[in-house]
Amino acid sequence: MRAPKPTDHFDVVVVGAGPAGSAAAIVAARAGLNVLLIERGEYPGAKNVSGAAFYGSAMLNKLIPGWWEQAPVERYICRRDVILISPTTAVSLDFRSASPDYAAPPYNAFTILRPKFDRWFAAQAEAAGAFLLTSTVVDGVIKERGKVVGVKVRRDDGEIRADLVIACDGANSFLAQQAGLQRRLETHELSLGVKEVLGLEEAAIRERFNLSGNEGMVLEYVGAITDKARGGAFLYTNRNSLSLGVIAQVSSLVETGKRPYELLELFKAHPAVAPLLRGAKLREYSAHLIPESGWEMMPKLVASGMLVAGDAAGFCLATGLYIEGINYAMQSGMAAGEAAIEAHRVRDFTRHTLERYTELLWPYNVFTDFRAYRHAPHFVNGERLQNLYPEMAAASFERLFRVDGNAKQKILPLYLKAMRQSGAKPRHLIADLLQAARSYLW
Amino acid sequence: MRLAVCLSLVPDPATIDVDPLTGEIDADRTLYIMDPADAAALELALRLRGEGDTVIALTVGPAAAEPVLREALAAGADGALRLWDESRSATKPAVTSLLLATALRNEGLPDLVFCGWRSLARGSGKIPALLGEYLDWPVVTDIARLEIQAARVHFHRRLARGDRSEGEVTMPAVLAIAADGVRLRYASLPQLMQACRTAIPMRDLPDLGLSPLDLSFPASTVHAVTPPRPRPRTIFIPDSSLSPHERIGQILSAGAAPKSNTVLEGSPDEVADAIIAFLQARGFLEQPA
Amino acid sequence: MVMTTHEEKMRTVRFKVAEEPHIVLDPEKCRTCAAKACVCVCPANLFVPLDDGSVLFNYEQCFECGTCFLVCSKEGALRWTYPPGGFGVTFRES
Ligand SMILES: Cc1cc2nc3c(=O)[nH]c(=O)nc-3n(C[C@H](O)[C@H](O)[C@H](O)COP(=O)(O)OP(=O)(O)OC[C@H]3O[C@@H](n4cnc5c(N)ncnc54)[C@H](O)[C@@H]3O)c2cc1C
Numbered sequence: 020m021r022a023p024k025p026t027d028h029f030d031v032v033v034v035g036a037g038p039a040g041s042a043a044a045i046v047a048a049r050a051g052l053n054v055l056l057i058e059r060g061e062y063p064g065a066k067n068v069s070g071a072a073f074y075g076s077a078m079l080n081k082l083i084p085g086w087w088e089q090a091p092v093e094r095y096i097c098r099r100d101v102i103l104i105s106p107t108t109a110v111s112l113d114f115r116s117a118s119p120d121y122a123a124p125p126y127n128a129f130t131i132l133r134p135k136f137d138r139w140f141a142a143q144a145e146a147a148g149a150f151l152l153t154s155t156v157v158d159g160v161i162k163e164r165g166k167v168v169g170v171k172v173r174r175d176d177g178e179i180r181a182d183l184v185i186a187c188d189g190a191n192s193f194l195a196q197q198a199g200l201q202r203r204l205e206t207h208e209l210s211l212g213v214k215e216v217l218g219l220e221e222a223a224i225r226e227r228f229n230l231s232g233n234e235g236m237v238l239e240y241v242g243a244i245t246d247k248a249r250g251g252a253f254l255y256t257n258r259n260s261l262s263l264g265v266i267a268q269v270s271s272l273v274e275t276g277k278r279p280y281e282l283l284e285l286f287k288a289h290p291a292v293a294p295l296l297r298g299a300k301l302r303e304y305s306a307h308l309i310p311e312s313g314w315e316m317m318p319k320l321v322a323s324g325m326l327v328a329g330d331a332a333g334f335c336l337a338t339g340l341y342i343e344g345i346n347y348a349m350q351s352g353m354a355a356g357e358a359a360i361e362a363h364r365v366r367d368f369t370r371h372t373l374e375r376y377t378e379l380l381w382p383y384n385v386f387t388d389f390r391a392y393r394h395a396p397h398f399v400n401g402e403r404l405q406n407l408y409p410e411m412a413a414a415s416f417e418r419l420f421r422v423d424g425n426a427k428q429k430i431l432p433l434y435l436k437a438m439r440q441s442g443a444k445p446r447h448l449i450a451d452l453l454q455a456a457r458s459y460l461w
Numbered sequence: 462m463r464l465a466v467c468l469s470l471v472p473d474p475a476t477i478d479v480d481p482l483t484g485e486i487d488a489d490r491t492l493y494i495m496d497p498a499d500a501a502a503l504e505l506a507l508r509l510r511g512e513g514d515t516v517i518a519l520t521v522g523p524a525a526a527e528p529v530l531r532e533a534l535a536a537g538a539d540g541a542l543r544l545w546d547e548s549r550s551a552t553k554p555a556v557t558s559l560l561l562a563t564a565l566r567n568e569g570l571p572d573l574v575f576c577g578w579r580s581l582a583r584g585s586g587k588i589p590a591l592l593g594e595y596l597d598w599p600v601v602t603d604i605a606r607l608e609i610q611a612a613r614v615h616f617h618r619r620l621a622r623g624d625r626s627e628g629e630v631t632m633p634a635v636l637a638i639a640a641d642g643v644r645l646r647y648a649s650l651p652q653l654m655q656a657c658r659t660a661i662p663m664r665d666l667p668d669l670g671l672s673p674l675d676l677s678f679p680a681s682t683v684h685a686v687t688p689p690r691p692r693p694r695t696i697f698i699p700d701s702s703l704s705p706h707e708r709i710g711q712i713l714s715a716g717a718a719p720k721s722n723t724v725l726e727g728s729p730d731e732v733a734d735a736i737i738a739f740l741q742a743r744g745f746l747e748q749p750a
Numbered sequence: 751m752v753m754t755t756h757e758e759k760m761r762t763v764r765f766k767v768a769e770e771p772h773i774v775l776d777p778e779k780c781r782t783c784a785a786k787a788c789v790c791v792c793p794a795n796l797f798v799p800l801d802d803g804s805v806l807f808n809y810e811q812c813f814e815c816g817t818c819f820l821v822c823s824k825e826g827a828l829r830w831t832y833p834p835g836g837f838g839v840t841f842r843e844s
């Protein structure tokens with residue numbers, strides 16, 4: 020660790036040692052910038068919750084070659100299921116790949132546990148020369164003549180000066196709000212995730228999920244698991260535990276009055292889920308907000324002396340099939356780190372120069388993906404997708420597979436019947452198909 | 462005045478989880494903290510520190526124990542020293558206190574040594590006692606409060622059943638602190654940053670001039686165990702002159718008198734006398750001889 | 751066991767309680783709040799509505815998720831900040 024004096028002026032202060040903050044710190048510190056990384060938790064990851072499936076292995080491999088060999092990872096993901104659920108039935112789409120894209124280095128994705136992973140990732144920033152300060156909460160930015168010139172932390176003599184502040188403080192994004200870059204967020208723009216880690220023996224995990232060695236699986240559920248609240252659920256395999264959780268749009272929790280932890284119990288009790296959990300023991304319960312409105316809730320990303328990255332900038336992609344936030348947090352963090360280097364080179368941290376960050380977000384595939392999927396949040400949280408279609412799908416399969424002595428029916432008439440019975444309108448179905456196509460296909 | 466504080470990093474009891482699958486303590490889930498009794502001892506030492514005084518923090522432990530010293534530096538300790546014998550994975554109180562005593566001698570004996578009393582990890586309270594033995598100093602345990610006048614420490618001790626006693630000891634001495642309500646101060650930003658980057662010195666056996674033989678104590682043997690005799694229970698008998706309803710109330714409240722308020726009136730002097738008489742009658746104050 | 755009560759869930763979480771509360775309610779404003787949205791959304795179940803219309807709240811087992819702040823629609827009724835650095839919830843496995 021470099022040894023700055025307490026009164027030192029830093030080139031960059033990064034607030035929050037999540038994936039966004041540590042990535043930004045790694046990039047900037049490697050270029051020789053004097054970086055301070057501030058985290059309010061007792062250790063990085065102490066306040067952080069994700070599923071967590073990390074889909075950015077190849078990307079991180081460029082930053083830290085062979086990262087999975089040193090990092091605390093759980094399992095590499097080679098099986099993915101998407102499951103449509105009605106109260107009694109489940110229809111699933113199972114994807115399994117032994118292709119080297121999934122099953123060989125750098126792998127496609129890993130399951131991780133954030134308190135362990137974030138600690139390791141922040142240590143990489145320290146190794147690169149950044150100064151990691153934990154147990155310290157930032158209360159706001161210091162502004163002088165319209166320019167951000169540092170942060171104020173909640174300790175005596177808690178002013179820190181810097182050329183650039185990178186706000187990576189996560190979903191609540193108080194720093195961006197305080198700096199006037201973000202408005203107050205609305206309840207339909209965020210979802211609440213409640214999660215449990217359940218201990219289960221390795222052998223049982225392999226057997227139940229049909230895995231060998233260090234193979235892992237992720238299962239995503241849509242439909243009745245969240246009752247009438249809008250959202251979904253997930254179940255991921257770790258080395259010797261399962262991560263499962265329910266994610267529900269905050270506005271719909273308010274509307275339905277559903278308690279988040281009751282939804283969790285509802286999910287665990289579902290006949291399609293319960294057998295997978297048999298004998299597992301609760302190890303930890305947790306909760307966290309998720310920004311889910313992507314493009315629409317994005318704050319201003321740049322101010323003089325300040326950048327916003329990760330969840331704080333709304334860079335969390337909730338497509339309904341899965342949540343990707345960790346990888347975008349890292350990518351945006353890296354882009355911010357690079358923008359910091361360029362600004363430092365010309366000693367100009369005004370908004371004009373820092374706008375370079377928004378340009379870099381394209382080659383880092385953040386903007387590209389968020390623009391591509393900008394319609395997905397609406398689609399996913401639409402009433403019909405949430406409750407009607409999973410029910411219909413389940414009902415028609417239920418009819419299709421039932422052998423009760425009556426004449427067999429083909430799928431289409433069955434489906435049309437299920438649709439009529441459930442009160443879905445063909446016009447809606449077509450509109451939704453179009454929206455789905457617009458959200459995911461082109 | 463030179464003050465030394467002995468600290469230990471201990472598992473936070475709230476994080477000691479028995480793995481439901483294996484029945485073993487799940488080391489993965491254990492988090493370590495500065496022992497709360499040690500933290501109180503450090504805080505009292507820092508409060509006593511005057512102009513020109515110093516507070517030095519010591520711990521016996523592997524490199525993983527460094528955070529406890531950094532926390533002490535961040536809170537304002539003037540120096541920190543880690544002691545360890547690399548060949549071990551754990552130490553017994555006898556070894557810990559011998560290492561501490563030797564280091565204190567080598568570094569120049571302080572005027573007072575502070576320890577936590579009845580700490581989480583070594584609730585036996587052996588360390589202060591053994592330290593006193595090795596240093597040949599008096600030991601005072603269970604200290605709830607203390608003041609220093611000239612070279613004398615005036616202390617309040619906490620005794621069983623809420624009793625207190627006061628006393629004095631001359632420096633040098635070993636003080637074992639049991640100040641429940643005392644929390645370690647929250648570090649300022651400059652001190653925290655300073656503490657993060659300080660290199661913490663370490664002394665191993667050769668540095669301390671000790672040989673492994675010095676540390677090989679015979680295993681202790683328990684010859685007999687005499688559990689304290691249970692105190693006879695006093696069974697409460699309700700006042701038979703009361704109504705059944707009131708008697709039940711008395712039994713349920715285990716004899717504690719029902720709350721009755723007496724409003725005293727009169728001049729301040731009269732009221733004061735009445736209060737004193739009341740307290741004496743109930744044994745809170747001693748009767749005048 | 752797989753199915754757990756809310757109390758059992760909360761027992762698995764480690765909190766380092768700060769001396770000062772980081773969330774403070776304005777009792778007068780809560781009393782006149784019809785929605786009381788904070789009550790049902792809080793994943794730690796820390797808001798308890800009382801018969802007299804007021805809301806009982808204890809900050810000690812808070813996840814610091816921010817959901818109560820997000821849903822509280824009464825201006826200034828709920829003062830919200832993070833606990834001092836190092837205090838509050840500490841997740842170990844999530
Ligand atoms: C239940 C759930 C499941 C999820 N599943 C997945 C998944 O499977 N895959 C995926 O890719 N993403 C998932 N996500 C999303 C993912 O967690 C986030 O997108 C990601 O964590 C964003 O990273 P970040 O660095 O921007 O923010 P965070 O990870 O939230 O990090 C912010 C950091 O800043 C610190 N901080 C905040 N404010 C301050 C302050 N004032 N002072 C000092 N420090 C501060 C915090 O303690 C924290 O360490 C999930 C999220 C949830 C809640």
Ligand code: SF4
Binds near residue numbers: 785787788789805822
């Ligand atoms: S905290 Fe807000 S939402 Fe909750 S009762 Fe008070 S005013 Fe209503």
Ligand code: SF4
Binds near residue numbers: 793
């Ligand atoms: S921050 Fe979250 S856990 Fe804490 S009181 Fe609010 S809703 Fe509950």
